[in-house]
Amino acid sequence: MAKANHPTNPDIALTEGSFYGNDPYPHYAWMRANAPVYWDEAGGVWGIASYADVKAISKDPATFSNAGGIRPNFGPLPMMIDMDDPEHWNRRKLVNRGFTPRRVREQQDKIRRVCNEIIDNVCERGACDLVTDIAAPLPMIMIGDALGVAPEDRGDLLRWSDDMVKAQSGSATEEMMATAAAAFAEYSAYASKVIADRRQHPTDDLMSVLVHAEVDGDRLDDLELVHESLLILVGGDETTRHVISEGMYQLLSHPDQKRKLIDRPELIDSAVEEMLRWVSPIKNMARTVTRDVELRGQVLEAGEKLLLLYASANRDESVFVEPERFDIERQPNEHVAFGFGTHFCLGNSLARLEIKVMVQTLLERLPDLELASDEPPAMRPANFIVGPEHLPVRFTPTKPVTT
Numbered sequence: 001m002a003k004a005n006h007p008t009n010p011d012i013a014l015t016e017g018s019f020y021g022n023d024p025y026p027h028y029a030w031m032r033a034n035a036p037v038y039w040d041e042a043g044g045v046w047g048i049a050s051y052a053d054v055k056a057i058s059k060d061p062a063t064f065s066n067a068g069g070i071r072p073n074f075g076p077l078p079m080m081i082d083m084d085d086p087e088h089w090n091r092r093k094l095v096n097r098g099f100t101p102r103r104v105r106e107q108q109d110k111i112r113r114v115c116n117e118i119i120d121n122v123c124e125r126g127a128c129d130l131v132t133d134i135a136a137p138l139p140m141i142m143i144g145d146a147l148g149v150a151p152e153d154r155g156d157l158l159r160w161s162d163d164m165v166k167a168q169s170g171s172a173t174e175e176m177m178a179t180a181a182a183a184f185a186e187y188s189a190y191a192s193k194v195i196a197d198r199r200q201h202p203t204d205d206l207m208s209v210l211v212h213a214e215v216d217g218d219r220l221d222d223l224e225l226v227h228e229s230l231l232i233l234v235g236g237d238e239t240t241r242h243v244i245s246e247g248m249y250q251l252l253s254h255p256d257q258k259r260k261l262i263d264r265p266e267l268i269d270s271a272v273e274e275m276l277r278w279v280s281p282i283k284n285m286a287r288t289v290t291r292d293v294e295l296r297g298q299v300l301e302a303g304e305k306l307l308l309l310y311a312s313a314n315r316d317e318s319v320f321v322e323p324e325r326f327d328i329e330r331q332p333n334e335h336v337a338f339g340f341g342t343h344f345c346l347g348n349s350l351a352r353l354e355i356k357v358m359v360q361t362l363l364e365r366l367p368d369l370e371l372a373s374d375e376p377p378a379m380r381p382a383n384f385i386v387g388p389e390h391l392p393v394r395f396t397p398t399k400p401v402t403t
């Protein structure tokens with residue numbers, strides 16, 4: 001339904017992958033200046049472009065609910081991100097057992113070893129694809145191992161997660177929906193076997209922790225375990241990959257910043273935050289309006305959905321000084337790449353650690369790493385999780401370090 005007194009812009013299409021794949025930043029700036037609460041007629045969804053509104057809405061789940069699902073064109077799935085409190089929090093407390101600070105800290109040595117192995121696979125070649133050879137394998141290996149997936153089955157896991165994400169991104173065809181359903185069935189069968197095994201024989205992996213987690217006498221049943229582990233797979237795989245690849249692209253296209261990080265390695269934590277702000281790989285999450293409500297002169301009606309445009313919020317000029325400048329020393333940097341409020345990313349410390357260790361290891365082992373093409377990398381045209389498909393790089397060949 002058309003909205004009265006509302007500016008429109010033919011370049012904005014919030015449910016189309018092509019919008020996010022083709023530099024949406026000038027359009028976000030237009031929205032923030034002219035229509036920060038933007039009605040997208042074709043997609044039938046509101047877009048929330050300013051930092052203040054993204055945060056305020058995330059803090060008001062009674063008015064802006066997750067129970068209608070986090071995608072604009074889909075209903076909810078039985079996972080915690082599609083629930084409101086207290087149901088959501090009861091689930092989250094259980095899953096959180098797998099993400100305690102101690103458990104994450106204990107992953108550090110493993111992450112470093114995996115990063116070195118990944119670099120060993122390409123370091124003698126002098127050139128590689130930073131997306132497929134470097135950035136993609138790290139979260140995949142970490143999550144695969146956490147969920148009890150055998151190394152030889154990681155390819156299947158990647159395919160299932162890709163097929164399921166594709167069906168939720170952009171205009172899915174019937175064929176894509178069928179492929180996604182088949183992928184879910186296969187994932188479900190695989191995870192059920194791991195769950196049954198961990199019930200009998202506990203290990204120290206994440207799946208085993210989730211199987212045995214108990215809070216106030218509450219536990220996750222098998223179906224809940226399948227869905228929550230799926231959320232972890234989808235939430236932690238492509239996202240982390242894109243921050244490593246597009247974050248490294250920014251670093252390599254700003255040689256002064258790269259030099260600074262090599263000379264002053266203590267800047268790594270603020271560099272990771274700037275990569276997160278800059279990339280914001282999750283482009284949006286949906287909320288459903290529970291009652292008619294007015295915001296910036298617009299009336300949002302009960303039942304309508306809105307999209308929290310994290311990448312726009314993270315370039316908001318009223319919050320970030322020179323937001324279009326990539327600055328590894330940026331302070332403060334209170335970005336919303338991990339969202340805000342009760343659904344704030346559960347995997348944030350693990351993701352931060354993976355990005356940090358990979359960037360450190362790359363700069364230590366391949367210090368003259370540089371872009372091998374003048375073209376900016378093409379982005380995957382998706383309306384949910386977006387990042388480069390390929391990023392050719394080159395460096396002086398060097399010897400492997402692991403045996």
Ligand code: HEM
Binds near residue numbers: 237239
């Ligand atoms: C750079 C990488 C990542 C980014 C940018 C990211 C971003 C996000 C965002 C924006 C949300 C929604 C927050 C909200 O609605 O307020 C979220 C939720 C979530 N993320 Fe992440 N994420 C990343 C990595 C991970 C990893 C590695 C895992 C797990 C291994 C993970 C697991 C989750 C889970 C389980 C939720 C749902 C939390 C809830 O509903 O309470 N994420 N993430």
